[in-house]
Amino acid sequence: MIDNFPFIAVIIFVGLGIYTLMFKKNLIKIAIGVCLIENGVNLFLITLGYKKGAVAPIYTQVPSGQSMVLPTPQALTLTSIVIGIATTALILSIAMMIYKHYSTLDTEQVRRLRG
Amino acid sequence: MNNLLNHAPILIVAIPLLAAFLIPIVGKVNKKAEGITTTFALGISLALTIILAIKILSVGPQVYVFGAKSPSLTLPSGLKFPIRIMFEVDAMGIFMGLITAIVSFLGAIYSLTFMGKYDGLDKYYSLLLLLTVGMFGMEFTGDIFNFFVFLEIASIASVALISFRGTDLGEPAEAGFKYMVVSSISALMVLFAVGIFYGQYDLLNFAAIASVIKYSQLDKIALGLLVPVLAMKAGAVPMHMWTPDAYSEAPAPITMILVAASQASLYALFRVTFSLYNISLSTLTVGWVIIIFGLLSMFIGVTMAIIQKDIKRLMAYHAISQTGYMLLGVGVGLAVLANPAALQKYGITAMEGGIFHIMNHAMYKGLLFLTAGALFYRTGTRDLNKMGGLAHSMKYTTIFFIIGAAAIAGLPPFNGFASKLLIYESVYRFNPLLSIIAMVVSILTLASFVKVFHSAFLGPKLPQFKEAKEVPRSMIFAMAALSCIIIFFGLFPNLIVKNLVHPAVMSLIEQFKYTGTVLGGM
Amino acid sequence: MLGLLETGSGFWSAIIWVVVVLVISSIVIYIRNKGEESYKKNTEQDKPFISGNPELSKEGSHIAASHIYWGFTEALKDYYNPLVKIHTGNINDYSGWIIIITIIILILVGVSG
Structure with missing residues (x-):
């Protein structure tokens, strides 16, 4: 049961993110929603690489016979975090531009493009 | 020379990538050189893509392994599975690569004068090159995580380009925001699917996953995540709402490239369903899901287009509608994939129609967006109600518009007719109703382009456009090149179908060829 | 060299189509040239006929897209x-x-x- 705990956290993260995207009316909150989903997915990736009692995969100074974790999921997560920063920065800066022109961050108002 | 050819897949991606970071430095020295450098870099990419295409079509799929002693060493030191990131370019990948190369090259040429009046062009050209890199990467990569990275590169670059005019206007920023949010959702879903695959098989390589895939409960979840988000990025109804916003607010050459970018996602959808899962998935269900996406896209796209007043928004709805044809053609192929007799009888033809339509659509929709850009360049508006009588002063643009409109409506002898005919005649044998709906949609397409033609080009010369004249030469060149391609494809569709489209279709259907290139055992 | 594109239930050739269109249009032009030559420039015949109503200004007669x-x-x-x-x-x-x-x-x- 305790092993599945991270996966439950993933579901909570992604679920909260989806809730935010669908029902929150503020553009900044939508950016937070995207971040929440992203954190959930990152947690999912890093949990896949977890191994009980294993050490970091650095070959120098490792005790003999000690098992190591696989570095791939960590590399994937790191890449995805970096991409996530770029995405978030872009979303927030565009939200700023929208605020400059529309003077609001309400999604009900930010819909000149429709139909 | 042969050595250079072995490195062609990476050079196609690397040259624009390097140029993207060179542009700001070039811009410091000479503002004029930015556009020229971009065009030059994309020109080299185009030439290399053509060379690589000739090689792939005559020799077979090419792999490029990063960091290996030789680029084709997929399984170093007797390993059973590939551990390195690799590019795997087969006939389908290079088919999409050709579209990307042509469209981005012509887009850069068109931008030379079209974007002349804007500031910050170093950023514009850098982002244009990065968008091209993202698209090439999505089409060439053989690694699913690498695919996610290129997907994000393409979407971040395209968002920045859509909101390029956002410093002066609100609408481009709004369109960029919407596109960024939906594409982040889709990219994160793709990443989740990557995690599912990695957790199950410890593999990230498309071919290696394809060879061991079991279609377990987790694989079904991954498929259920991948299909809708990739269809969304391609603009399938009812997840299409971002398309008209983004396409109408982006500068015209970027809109043309965005069409190709959404087709790269469409390619990824086909790659996942055909090369990754193939007949292990329940082909009838997923095939019908894609067919229904196609039907909805065709019909709702075209009916929404008829009532639009903004010329680029109207064309964007047509882009959705035309994507429906591709989804319909390939969806029929997928639905009968497990049934060799039906596949031979009409499945392959339907897929040929769908895949051929991808290239045709990229060309004529690109041309139409460029003519819309030319109208915007001279009139300063996209509102059809305010235009009129422009055929008097913009003769070349009018001719190009007629060619593009005839091609999209499927009038012979233009290229749209050839691919639509392939779709109609093969889909009719699968289910006559689908074919009839496709024809009705084609008629409505013609109707709405008659509306555009009448309101923008025909009628008396309006006083407010007395000063309007023909657009500059670089814009004419880009439009003329696309028109020539359209006419050539229209007059000799058999050459294209036999030499480019058929190998692409077979490389999708024959999964063992795709996996065998990486894992051996051919 | 005719460019036959097999569609499974037939074929399509743009070249043949173009040739047929050229032949038919030359016949049409031939017949049209045999017609009556009563058209004269700068007479009543040049005016647009709007059910007897007077013609609006050229600019006002353009039909905008939303109509x-x-x-x-x-x-x-x-x-x-x-x-x-x-x-x-x-x-x-x-x-x-x-x-x-x-x-x-x-x-x-x-x-x-």
């Missing part, structure tokens, strides 16, 4: 009104549609076995 297909959209009002209403332009709805479709497809794929 085209007015009847079509009016007849299909019941189809268009809900459809346009769905395109709210609200980002919440955009993400909502993606989530809903994803759930539907997950269920479909899961059920189909």
Whole structure:
């Protein structure tokens, strides 16, 4: 049961993110929603690489016979975090531009493009 | 020379990538050189893509392994599975690569004068090159995580380009925001699917996953995540709402490239369903899901287009509608994939129609967006109600518009007719109703382009456009090149179908060829 | 060299089509040239005929885009009104549609076995 705990956290993260995207009316909150989903997915990736009692995969100074974790999921997560920063920065800066022109961050108002 | 050819897949991606970071430095020295450098870099990419295409079509799929002693060493030191990131370019990948190369090259040429009046062009050209890199990467990569990275590169670059005019206007920023949010959702879903695959098989390589895939409960979840988000990025109804916003607010050459970018996602959808899962998935269900996406896209796209007043928004709805044809053609192929007799009888033809339509659509929709850009360049508006009588002063643009409109409506002898005919005649044998709906949609397409033609080009010369004249030469060149391609494809569709489209279709259907290139055992 | 494109139930050749069109149009032009030559420039015949009403100014006679297909959209009002209403332009709805479709497809794929 305790092993599945991270996966439950993933579901909570992604679920909260989806809730935010669908029902929150503020553009900044939508950016937070995207971040929440992203954190959930990152947690999912890093949990896949977890191994009980294993050490970091650095070959120098490792005790003999000690098992190591696989570095791939960590590399994937790191890449995805970096991409996530770029995405978030872009979303927030565009939200700023929208605020400059529309003077609001309400999604009900930010819909000149429709139909 | 042969050595250079072995490195062609990476050079196609690397040259624009390097140029993207060179542009700001070039811009410091000479503002004029930015556009020229971009065009030059994309020109080299185009030439290399053509060379690589000739090689792939005559020799077979090419792999490029990063960091290996030789680029084709997929399984170093007797390993059973590939551990390195690799590019795997087969006939389908290079088919999409050709579209990307042509469209981005012509887009850069068109931008030379079209974007002349804007500031910050170093950023514009850098982002244009990065968008091209993202698209090439999505089409060439053989690694699913690498695919996610290129997907994000393409979407971040395209968002920045859509909101390029956002410093002066609100609408481009709004369109960029919407596109960024939906594409982040889709990219994160793709990443989740990557995690599912990695957790199950410890593999990230498309071919290696394809060879061991079991279609377990987790694989079904991954498929259920991948299909809708990739269809969304391609603009399938009812997840299409971002398309008209983004396409109408982006500068015209970027809109043309965005069409190709959404087709790269469409390619990824086909790659996942055909090369990754193939007949292990329940082909009838997923095939019908894609067919229904196609039907909805065709019909709702075209009916929404008829009532639009903004010329680029109207064309964007047509882009959705035309994507429906591709989804319909390939969806029929997928639905009968497990049934060799039906596949031979009409499945392959339907897929040929769908895949051929991808290239045709990229060309004529690109041309139409460029003519819309030319109208915007001279009139300063996209509102059809305010235009009129422009055929008097913009003769070349009018001719190009007629060619593009005839091609999209499927009038012979233009290229749209050839691919639509392939779709109609093969889909009719699968289910006559689908074919009839496709024809009705084609008629409505013609109707709405008659509306555009009448309101923008025909009628008396309006006083407010007395000063309007023909657009500059670089814009004419880009439009003329696309028109020539359209006419050539229209007059000799058999050459294209036999030499480019058929190998692409077979490389999708024959999964063992795709996996065998990486894992051996051919 | 005729460029036959096999479609499974027939073939298509743009070259043949172009040749046929050229032949037919040359016949049409031939017949047209045999017609009566009563057209004279700068007479009543040059004026547009609007059911006897006087002609508006050239600029005023252009029909703008929103007037085209007015009847079509009016007849299909019941189809268009809900459809346009769905395109709210609200980002919440955009993400909502993606989530809903994803759930539907997950269920479909899961059920189909």
